Amino acid sequence: MGSTAPVPDERVLIVGAGSSGLLIAQILKKAGIPVTVFEQDTSPTSRPRDWNFGIYWAQSRLEECLPLDLHQLIKTAQTDPNYEASPEETLNIFNGHTGELMNSLPAPYSMRIRRRPWLELLKTGIDVRYGKKLASVSVTNSSVSAIFSDGTLETGTLLIGAEGAHSPTREFLFRSSPQDGELLSCPVVTTATLAKFPPDIAAELTKLHPRHVITLDPAGMFVWIGVHDRTPTDCTYMILISWHSPDDTGLREGGSEAILADLKSRAKKLAFPFKDAIQSVPEGTRAWHARLSYWPTKPWDNLNGKVTLAGDAAHPMTFHRGQGLGNTIADAAEFQACLSCSNNNLAEAVTNYEREMWVRGLEAVKVNLENTNALHDWKKVLQSPFYKAGIRRDAEVGASDQGVPVDEQGKAEHGKGNELFED
Secondary structure, three states: OEOOOOOOOOOEEEEOOOHHHHHHHHHHHHHOOOEEEEEOOOOOOOOOOOOEEEEOOOHHHHHHHOOHHHHOOHHHHEOOOOOOOOOOOEEEEEEOOOOOEEEEEEOOOOEEEEHHHHHHHHOOOOEEEEOOOEEEEEEOOOOEEEEEOOOEEEEEOEEEEOOOOOOHHHHHHOOOOHHHHOOEEEEEEEEEEEEOOOHHHHHHHHHHOOOEEEEEOOOOEEEEEEEEEEOOOOEEEEEEEEEEOOOOOOHHHHHHHHHHHHHHHHHOOOOOOHHHHHHOOOOOOOEEEEEEEEOOOOOOOOOOOOEEEOHHHOOOOOOOOOOHHHHHHHHHHHHHHHHHHOOOOHHHHHHHHHHHHHHHHHHHHHHHHHHHHHHOOOOOHHHOHHHHHOOOOHHHOOOOOOOOOOOOOOEOOOOOOHHHOOO
16 A cells, blocks of 8 residues: 655645635645645546536635635636626526516626636645545544545545545544435436527527526426526536426436436426527437435534535535535635634634534525425425525525425435535
């Protein structure tokens, strides 16, 4: 088994080169603490899909995480790099069957970010090692070691699991009671694809909103159609649909052809231009399908400040209110604040960071689960957190005492959860 040089006084190992891992790495770099990020993907572009996500209330906290030169470049990672967000930004919700505008939710200065250029920006100056899938973790009184599937071993003073919803680090932390760390299945499934539309259809969508449209309808289907990659001469859109389906759809086994056929079939009842946009997706386009999953955040033993979690590893949640990246940014900013208050004492910073994050993470998971269930039930749509409160932070919304308890839905099948949209 390979081994690295002796452990320095401080060294942080971060597992996962997504948003949470790289943001925290930037914070540690700024603090002068040695940090290495390990990513199981073989390269930044090895995944066949890309996607985008929103930054809403967390923009001010993002400034706490990045050096000025990188923060000034965030606009370049937008789905439309030339788009200037304004205080009048909205998220427009339409009735999918009639095409009528149902609601226009305030989203001031909101940004839509493409994942690939965003991560490329965040890893600037960071030691990222690819092809490193975590196999096991071991802890001593003075150090923590990560053993990877290629047989190599890395040792440090803190390990942060930031590898997404299916987190091996979370499995390690809950090894004495595995059921407490398991993902749970949501009774909602989603399909996603990327495509270009004919110019006339793209123009109709742009009339409704320059970046994105959302539809809800009595059949219980949620639709998002939004700009994914706009250049001066071209535009690719991201299409997401989701619906209530407690039973297995069988679509993953059929591959892109079956998924795309199902997508177009479901779109037949939509109004213009939503139906026309989806029907225009070329045959042969790649499409993905997954069941949504979540984990109601629970406290864990951080082994004297040597192992912790961040991002989707700590609070995987459903996506319909766009809160995942915001909470990931909040994790990093909170860690930075705790690190500063502890005079860079890692163990103390971790413990203080977790106290805040455990409460916020659980609330976020609860609110977003309630919201996802409500958005796919026409009788509850108007009372859903998204329809009533939009993209405000979860603590300002609060989960109701109604709905499905967060710990009473089924276990997620391993490898079949929120992997479409992790940070």
